[in-house]
Amino acid sequence: MPLPPDSELTTKGLAPEKGSGRVLLLACGALAREILALKKANGWDHMDLTCLPAILHIHPEKIPEAVRDAVVKHRDAYADIFVVYADCGTGGLLQKTCDELGVAMVSGPHCYSFFEGNERFAEIAESEFTAFYLTDFLVRQFDAFVWKPMGLDRHPELIDMYFGNYEKLVYQAQTEDPDLTEKARVCADRLGLAFERRFTGYGDLTSALKSL
Structure with missing residues (x-):
């Protein structure tokens, strides 16, 4: 959309x-x-x-x-x-x-947390402070929301400056979409990071809206 x-x-x-x-x-x-x-x-x-x-x-x-x-x-x-x-x-x-x-x-600090589930995200945060997260939306809009705003399209040498302390890209998948998974893998390669796909679905977003 x-x-x-x-x-x-x-x-x-x-x-x-x-x-x-x-x-x-x-x-x-x-x-x-x-x-x-x-x-x-x-x-x-x-x-x-x-x-x-x-x-x-x-x-x-x-x-x-x-x-x-x-x-x-x-x-x-x-x-x-x-x-x-x-x-x-x-x-x-x-x-x-x-x-x-x-x-x-x-509730939660950001969408990565409530998609994961706020309780679960709080548990793993200490062990994943070197992870860079993408959602379905950010995979689709990687160039517009990550690559270009950070100037990496013009200065790819900045990748090491921005992402040198990251170890992996975690793709929090809301949907089962092989094309998006492959695109997320390419995003990880472009940033020089290991790749992990984690199916989260809609996480706490579902329960938050259901309560209404």
């Missing part, structure tokens, strides 16, 4: 009436495909999805204000709004923003 670079992506029809019991999922654009798959598989027709630009993934300092603006924009039309971001590098500022707005958000 192509995602707009500088605007919200909304997958809903006409705005619902306040008090209709509908829930708005305000999410990172990098999670759109996974959330739509979960909505379809579980018949969660009471949920609408609005995604903020996925590029905020590499500008976490902009996430809290973007979420605040979106909540203020949409809150009068929904019975509840759920923020489908983890902390995502905001240093606790997103949680503070959500608390101020009275909306809940996904």
